[in-house]
Amino acid sequence: MKVYQAYNLYIASELLLPELIESEGNPDVIVRFGKVGDVTGAEFDRGSNFLGDLPGVGKFVISKGNEVIVDTLPGVEEALLRTLVLGPILCVLLRQRGLLVLHASCVDINNKAVAFMGGSGWGKSTLAAAFHTQGYDTLTDDVMPVEITAGRLTVFPAYPQFKLWPEALASLGHNTDSLSPVTQNSFKLAYKFPRRGFQQNPLPLHRIYVLSKGTNHEITSLQPQDAFVELVRHTRAMMAVTEPEFVASHLRLCTELVKNVSFRRFTRKPALADLPELVKLVEHDLADSADTLTATAKC
Template identity: 25%
Template structure:
C-alpha cells in the first residue's frame, strides 16, 4: 500500500491531506490507492500567477532559487519548470513555464517545493534518505551526489524497508524528534551509478524522459509518526582504502545537521541564526549519530551497507555505536 492515497486529486502525504490540481504522474500511478472523498484539505495545490520575486517589493531574503517574502511566504523559481509560491503552510500556487513537462512540475511540487511548505508548518525537512528499523527511523544524510539514494536502493535490494528518499520530514513531539509520514514512493538514482551497481535493471524507470536519473519504485506501508532513532552522515575520503564508521557526539551532530535542513540559508537570512539552532538541537536531542567515511568507488558499497546494518542493529539492541 502507498502513502499516496488518491481520491480524484486528493493526496495524503507526510500525514497531510493535499488537494492537487496536478494529475498523478504515470510513473507513480501504480503506487496510489483510493482514499475517502470529501472533507477539507490541509494543503491546496493549484495553478495561478506568481509574482517574480526579483521585482517584488516584499522580498526580504534570497538564497539561490529560493526567495523569502515579508509575509512569510516562500517562492522557488526553477528554470525550465516554473515558479512555486508557498504560503501559510496551506497553499501552493504554481506558474509553469510554457511547455513545461507536467510530470516534472508534479515531482518538483511534491519534492523540493513541498519542503518549504512543511517549514511553514514548523515541520523540519531533512535532505536525506531513511530506512525503518525496530527502534525507529535511521536517516542517511549527505550532500547531493554523495550516494543517499544509491545507498538506500542497495539497502532495499537487501530486504530493508526504505521509508523516504531525498526528503525526511521531522517534527518535535514531547522532546523527541518524530518522522512524519512519508515522501513519494520512489528512489532517484543517477543512471550511470545505477548501471554500475546493477540497480538499473532491477525494475527501474526513467524519472523524466531523457533525464540523467532513473526511479526505483519501493514497496511502502501506511505509517504514522515514528521516532527518529539515528542518523549516518555519508562522506567521501579517497585517501581511505576501506570505509569506516565513527560515532558522532550529540554536540557534533547538532553542528553537522544544519547543511542537511532544506531552506536553512534563506530562513537564516530571513530570521537570523536563532531560527535554525533550536531546530538543529531538537533533531539531534535523542537519536544516535555516526559518520560513514568511504572512498568514492562502487567497490566499497557492500562494505558500507554492512556497516549501516551493524549501526542499525546496535541501535535496535540498545548498544552504543562503535568505531569500526
C-alpha cells in the same frame, strides 16, 4: 483535483502526482495552478508567505504551509514540474509547517527510523536502496521531514520512489530497461517500488549517519558540535526560507535534535560492489549500540 498522501499530509493537487499514493481525506495542502502576476517583494517575507521564481519554469507562491500556487511558463515539462513540486517547493511548505527538513534518505530498521544524510551525489539514495533490496522498508528518499515536539522526534514518510543512477540500480540487481529518467534531461532514473516495501507510518528517529567519502569503510562517533554543523549544512531550503523567525526556529530544532538522537560519521570508499558490506556495517553498528544500552541498563 486528486488527493494524495505524503509527509503525513493529505495533498489535493490540480497537477497529477503519480509518484504519490492516492488517498481520501480532507486536504491539508492544496496545489493549484494560477497567475502570480507582477507581485512585489513587499507582499512576501521569505517565510510564511513565500514567492519563488525558477528561470525557465515560472513562479510559485507557498502560503502558510497549506497552499501552493504554480504559475508556469508555456511548454514546461510536466515531469520537471512534478520534481520541483515534490522537491524544493514542498521543502519550503514543510518548513512553514514547523518541521525540520533534512537532505537525507531514511529506512525502517526494527521499527525505528535510521537516516543517511549528506549532499547531492554522496550516496544517500543508493545506500537506502541497498537496505531496501535487503528487505528493509523505506521512509524517505532525499527529503526527510522531522517533527520535534517535547523531545520526541518523528520522521514522516515520503512516497515509494528512489531517484538513482543506472549503475547503482544495476548493481542492486534491477533491470533498468523499463525505467524512465526522472526528467527529460536527467541522468537519474525513477524507480517506483511496491507499497509493501514502503513504511507508510511515521517512526521515531533513532540515528543519523552523516556520509563522507574516503579510502576505507568506517563508522565513527560524531561529537554534538560537529553534528549540529552537519544538520545546519544539510537542511533543505536553508537558503530560501530566511525570515528571522524561521531561522531562529531552525537553530532551536537542530539543537533539540542533537540532544535526542545519536550521530555517526559514515565514511565509505566509492564502490558499488561493496554495498552489501555497507549494509552489514550499519547493522553491526546498530546491534553494538543496542548491546551497550542493554549492558548499561543491567548495571
